[in-house]
Amino acid sequence: MKYDTVVIGAGITGMTCAYQLTRAKKNILVLESKDRVGGQMHTVKEGDFLFEEGPSTSIVKYPEVAELFEQLGDSCQLEVACESSKRRLIWKGDRFHELPSGLFSAIRTPLFNWCDKIRILMEPWRKKGNNPNESVGELAQRRLGKSYVDYAVDPFMSGVYAGDPYKLPTRLALPKLYNLEQEYGSFIRGSIAKAKLPKTERDKKATKKLFSVKGGFVQLITALEKAIGSDHFVTSASGVRVMPSGKDWSIAYSVNGEQHTIEASQVVTTCGAYALPDVLPFIDSAKMADISNLFYAPVVQVGVGLADCGGNVWKAFGALVPSKEKKDVLGILFPSACFVGRSPEAGASMSFFMGGVRHQDMLEYSDEELTRIVSGHLADMLGYPAGKKPDAIRIFRHKHAIPQYEVSSDARFKAIDEVQRQYPALRIAGNLRGGIGMGDRIKQAFDEAGYLLNLKND
Ligand SMILES: Cc1cc2nc3c(=O)[nH]c(=O)nc-3n(C[C@H](O)[C@H](O)[C@H](O)COP(=O)(O)OP(=O)(O)OC[C@H]3O[C@@H](n4cnc5c(N)ncnc54)[C@H](O)[C@@H]3O)c2cc1C
Structure with a gap:
């Protein structure tokens, strides 16, 4: 042939x-x-719950993403995440705090220290870096401060790369961020300048909206x-x-x-x-x-379904856990809070992420151990009654999850x-x-x- x-x-x-x-x-x-x-893209139905084995959401980052859905027409429907997906949570101390989304919340947040909150105002005037291999952690620490690295950049890099921000050069891992500093001298000035650049009709298709697919990525x-x-x-x-x-x-x-x-x-x-x-x-x-x-970071993803949340519904895209907090989860996503048909009405579907570059051994944990960890965090992190058991659980182990x-x-x-x-x-x-x-x-x-x-x- x-x-x-x-x-x-x-x-x-x-x-x-x-x-x-x-x-x-x-x-x-x-x-x-x-x-x-x-x-890696696979959806699993377990009773009334829908779990993603790999990617749960993506953003319409390039026109090509929108065009693929246009080409496929009615055979598959892109589903834009609802409002609650704008809420992102970060664990600090003994609870989750909302990641600031505006000036007022940025001033009040306990996630960052006062010195760094004031320091960020000077970001546009800070000197440009000249080390092409500067890591994401080093770059963010230099421009924004250590508390931003610990409670924003580190959990973000766990969420995206399951990686260590001090091991990944910005130029390779986050090239857009690297170029903002190199081309405009500052993240803030660069973002403002980029937003003002003229866009073609095709460019406008890249809406940056968070999406999934009706019925899951399958x-x-x-x-x-x-x-x-x-x-x-x-x-x-x-x-x-x-x-x-x-x-x-x-x-x-x-x-x-x-x-x-x-x-x-x-x-x-x-x-x-x-x-x-x-x-x-x-x-x-x-x-x-x-x-x-x-090297590919290994990731364990545990899909958890609760048939009835007893009114304790987490209305957010997800919750990330900084490595500084020394927990055994990288983060938790709440797909049923963002998309329809992922769980019964009064319940929730969640995805717990574990492992990554810092906890590679977790790939070997038994189903019983992983179930025990997740059940424990339903109580001590998410506030469900102690002893509450998931109504559905699916464990996915990815040996080659995310390339570093x-x-x-x-x-x-x-x-x-x-x-x-x-x-x-x-x-x-x-x-x-x-x-x-x-x-x-x-x-x-x-x-x-x-x-x-x-x-x-x-
Ligand atoms: C747990 C997890 C969560 C993720 N979450 C997100 C997310 O929320 N948003 C997002 O944008 N991205 C996410 N990603 C990343 C996203 O899933 C990947 O970027 C994407 O699915 C990779 O697609 P791919 O086709 O390049 O690779 P793959 O999906 O890995 O496909 C490669 C294929 O090649 C096959 N193959 C391997 N060896 C051979 C061989 N010798 N012969 C023939 N076939 C072979 C494999 O079986 C596989 O089917 C996530 C990834 C993981 C693992």
Whole structure:
């Protein structure tokens, strides 16, 4: 069989890329090692509760996100989060406090000390940094103060990267923030200047709104699978191995022990960096070592359903726990407070996040241990009666959850560029470059499909 493009990995990156190529009438095949499509994006229904196994929400960060939903039409409906999603909570001492959203709440909040509250007023005049590898923690401490790092930046980085703000260079982990300082000399001045920049009609599609999908993200995956055509997917494909073959590619894999070899003009990989040495064995070992040298923080996600909250409903997007507070959870999300149909009316669905770079051992905790931790925090953090048991519980363990864009990323990006220059019809995509969020994944998939559609194969 000869395909125009073979896509390796059926997560949101691979499926969005395959969909864009399908729309352009290309003959594609998606090879996926698991027995289902969707990758990290997966929704599970447990009685009256809906739990997300991976991403719970995203923001319409790029026009491409809005355009994907426009293309899919009625087959999948984007659901914008309700008002309560604007509330973010941070644990300090013995309770959650609201993250300030305006001047008055910023003055009153007990999260930051007075010295830093006054210090932030001077942020626009603080000197620009000159260390390209300055970590997010160091940069924020220099510009905003230590209490902002401890009670805003650290929990934010736990929530997004499950990572340590002092280990991730801002340039790589939060490039937009880094550029604000580099281009405008200040976060505040840069944000104001950026907000004033003229926007095209297309730019305006990036509303920055928080969204999910009606019925959970599985509906997006199902809509993509249907639009691409289920006969264009091979699941449970093991031992996927790509080799150059003249000016084309030869791709070998097996399903249930049966060997297959196919040909394609183009190949896109979207699997994690850890899978690439086996998938692309022809790349020289030093270069491949640079590409696959990427640590993924492990995350344990526990979906908890309460059938009746007894009036104690947490109306917020989520609650984060700074590492300074030495708790065994990174944070808790409240999806039923933001989206409809996630729990019974009087109840709630929640997601507890644990592990991350600081508590990697939690991946090995037993179901009983994790259930005990979560049940304990229902009482001591969320105020439910002691001994209240979840009415539904689902535990998801992600060994390779979130890639950490550390300083070694420079060598990875360089090696990927070199390989792609040598083999223009091979694209090494996925969350090993281009951002870790769902919006980044969708944008990258559009970009890769655009590149391949413009590529002259001879
Ligand atoms: C617990 C958790 C919570 C998250 N929460 C959010 C959130 O709230 N908002 C947000 O924007 N992002 C979130 N993310 C990140 C988001 O889920 C990812 O950015 C996105 O889903 C990654 O998509 P992907 O297609 O690049 O990778 P994946 O979804 O990992 O897909 C890669 C696919 O490749 C397959 N594969 C691997 N090896 C091979 C091989 N050898 N052969 C064939 N196939 C292979 C895998 O099985 C997988 O299906 C979260 C991630 C996790 C883990």
